[in-house]
Amino acid sequence: MDIYQLVADYIQFWRTYFPEGIQLTREKANQRVGTPYLRRLLTSAQLRQLQDSIAPIYGAWALEGYQLSFMKALLLHLATTTTGGTLLSLGSGPASLELFLLLTNLVDSVILVDISDAMLRRALSIASQLGLSDRVKVICGDVTTVTLPIADKTISIGAMHWSTSWQKWIEKAAESTKPGGLVFLEASMNFAQSGITREEFLGVAARSLNVTGSGFLLPLIEGLRAADLVCFYAAGLKRPKTIKEKPTKQKKKR
Numbered sequence: 026m027d028i029y030q031l032v033a034d035y036i037q038f039w040r041t042y043f044p045e046g047i048q049l050t051r052e053k054a055n056q057r058v059g060t061p062y063l064r065r066l067l068t069s070a071q072l073r074q075l076q077d078s079i080a081p082i083y084g085a086w087a088l089e090g091y092q093l094s095f096m097k098a099l100l101l102h103l104a105t106t107t108t109g110g111t112l113l114s115l116g117s118g119p120a121s122l123e124l125f126l127l128l129t130n131l132v133d134s135v136i137l138v139d140i141s142d143a144m145l146r147r148a149l150s151i152a153s154q155l156g157l158s159d160r161v162k163v164i165c166g167d168v169t170t171v172t173l174p175i176a177d178k179t180i181s182i183g184a185m186h187w188s189t190s191w192q193k194w195i196e197k198a199a200e201s202t203k204p205g206g207l208v209f210l211e212a213s214m215n216f217a218q219s220g221i222t223r224e225e226f227l228g229v230a231a232r233s234l235n236v237t238g239s240g241f242l243l244p245l246i247e248g249l250r251a252a253d254l255v256c257f258y259a260a261g262l263k264r265p266k267t268i269k270e271k272p273t274k275q276k277k278k279r
């Protein structure tokens with residue numbers, strides 16, 4: 026796997042299918058959607074509405090630098106597993122990372138889960154332009170309540186910090202992955218909706234995964250301080266189920 030070439034190709038892919046970033050600054054994108062999410066808890070309906078409004082300007086709102094650092098870290102971990110299989114993505118948004126992995130045949134099919142219908146519609150529209158529709162399935166709903174299929178690899182990037190039940194995302198990611206399959210999880214720390222800390226995140230991940238890599242992802246973007254969004258990730262292979270041994274019956278002493 027030539028990671029340098031893949032990253033360079035991903036930049037082109039991002040600029041082609043998410044061109045808003047070229048026309049609109051992040052500041053303008055934030056003004057369009059409003060920024061209540063930075064200060065207070067949103068209800069499920071408010072969250073869905075906010076994400077629906079972000080979907081058409083995702084390329085300006087999400088920032089190329091962040092997507093690139095996610096893609097780099099993800100590729101480094103994918104390189105340690107076999108290519109192909111099904112990839113499940115929790116909180117996929119418009120699926121820039123997943124569709125690129127599909128296009129480059131690093132995975133065979135993707136299942137996208139998101140609470141926002143507009144995000145999934147955008148993903149499906151890009152998939153159709155790329156001739157990938159028959160390899161993409163979508164599930165619209167809340168990750169914490171929908172029934173998830175079993176996949177070879179599971180990712181959740183830039184999403185679980187929107188949820189007050191973020192721990193459940195990690196548990197469901199592990200449950201939905203085949204034993205030995207790769208799980209890659211990323212979240213923003215100290216976000217208003219969840220207040221996840223690095224220690225808590227790693228602790229929950231370590232209960233379900235043999236963590237093989239973790240750390241901060243610090244994209245260097247002009248005008249943004251690293252402290253604006255502190256991203257932490259953990260990746261590893263799903264732990265095989267341990268079979269509980271039956272306690273041996275002790276003979277009663279006479």
Ligand SMILES: C[S@@+](CC[C@H](N)C(=O)[O-])C[C@H]1O[C@@H](n2cnc3c(N)ncnc32)[C@H](O)[C@@H]1O
Pocket residue numbers: 072076087095115116117118119120121122138139140141144166167168169181182183184185187188
């Ligand atoms: C910032 S976007 C990240 C999208 C994508 N993973 C990426 O890296 O470009 C966060 C996504 O999580 C979704 N999301 C937030 N809470 C969710 C929930 N409880 N269930 C499903 N999706 C959720 C949002 O609708 C949004 O599309």
